[in-house]
Amino acid sequence: xxxxxxxxxxxxxxxxxxxxxxxxxxxxxxxxxxxxxxxxxxxxxxxxxxxxxxxxxxxxxxxxxxxxxxxxxxxxxxxxxxxxxxxxxxxxxxxxxxxxxxxxxxxxxxxxxxxxxxxxxxxxxxxxxxxxxxxxxxxxxxxxxxxxxxxxxxxxxxxxxxxxxxxxxxxxxxxxxxxxxxxxxxxxxxxxxxxxxxxxxxxxxxxxxxxxxxxxxxxxxx
Amino acid sequence: xxxxxxxxxxxxxxxxxxxxxxxxxxxxxxxxxxxxxxxxxxxxxxxxxxxxxxxxxxxxx
Numbered sequence: 550x551x552x553x554x555x556x557x558x559x560x561x562x563x564x565x566x567x568x569x570x571x572x573x574x575x576x577x578x579x580x581x582x583x584x585x586x587x588x589x590x591x592x593x594x595x596x597x598x599x600x601x602x603x604x605x606x607x608x609x610x611x612x613x614x615x616x617x618x619x620x621x622x623x624x625x626x627x628x629x630x631x632x633x634x635x636x637x638x639x640x641x642x643x644x645x646x647x648x649x650x651x652x653x654x655x656x657x658x659x660x661x662x663x664x665x666x667x668x669x670x671x672x673x674x675x676x677x678x679x680x681x682x683x684x685x686x687x688x689x690x691x692x693x694x695x696x697x698x699x700x701x702x703x704x705x706x707x708x709x710x711x712x713x714x715x716x717x718x719x720x721x722x723x724x725x726x727x728x729x730x731x732x733x734x735x736x737x738x739x740x741x742x743x744x745x746x747x748x749x750x751x752x753x754x755x756x757x758x759x760x761x762x763x764x765x766x767x768x769x770x771x
Numbered sequence: 772x773x774x775x776x777x778x779x780x781x782x783x784x785x786x787x788x789x790x791x792x793x794x795x796x797x798x799x800x801x802x803x804x805x806x807x808x809x810x811x812x813x814x815x816x817x818x819x820x821x822x823x824x825x826x827x828x829x830x831x832x
Binding site: 551553554557581588591592593594596597598600601613614616617618619620621622623625627628630631635639642651653655657721723724727729757759762766767768 | 781782784785786787788789790791792793794795796797798799800801802803804805810
């Protein structure tokens with residue numbers, strides 16, 4: 550049976566996932582938690598969401614670095630040898646992030662028009678085609694400018710340290726801003742209230758807040 | 772925070788984005804595929820195409 554990596558924890562917390570069916574592969578400072586995984590198994594959406602549930606179960610108990618979904622190891626020895634290469638980095642990240650968690654803040658455009666798929670109706674002429682393209686470019690630029698203004702409002706409202714926020718503007722047609730904020734659990738209620746008030750002042754977007762999650766965005770991949 | 776019809780998919784897509792694109796990486800001997808596409812090449816657009824399926828599975832999340 551192969552192993553699917555779920556999360557990295559301090560070696561002193563290695564046994565935290567025993568009742569979740571997680572194997573612990575320990576180094577000197579950190580341990581990798583992994584689940585049995587049939588080599589031929591095909592992953593789909595349920596497996597993705599199960600990965601999240603497993604990580605959250607660990608994170609509710611101890612600080613952890615969530616693993617990006619998809620890494621499988623032949624056995625514990627293979628996982629251990631890979632872990633040894635990154636152990637110092639992982640220990641440093643665990644110390645840096647501590648008990649903090651991630652809030653996902655998404656500002657979705659209320660105007661359904663901006664989420665409409667690009668028209669597939671052929672343009673009646675070359676000029677019409679170019680004008681349509683120009684109009685789309687202008688519209689995209691206006692949305693980008695508006696999204697940047699929303700980011701400024703969010704950052705002002707959150708008043709958090711710069712290294713604790715990551716954001717993207719217009720990552721998808723329906724979304725103006727996708728933001729991740731690293732917070733302590735004590736801060737969550739206050740942030741929620743402030744965003745509630747801010748949402749009332751931003752008529753063109755709906756603010757969706759999710760979390761607290763394990764710090765996916767702040768656990769550095771490579 | 773309110774959830775309107777136009778934004779129902781947003782929370783799920785945001786989560787899937789993090790599961791596939793963020794978090795620590797410890798390269799294994801195999802990389803799992805999702806929707807038949809190797810994760811190395813998997814972009815969010817592939818997941819978006821099956822977001823209805825994800826939503827059903829995600830009802831318990």
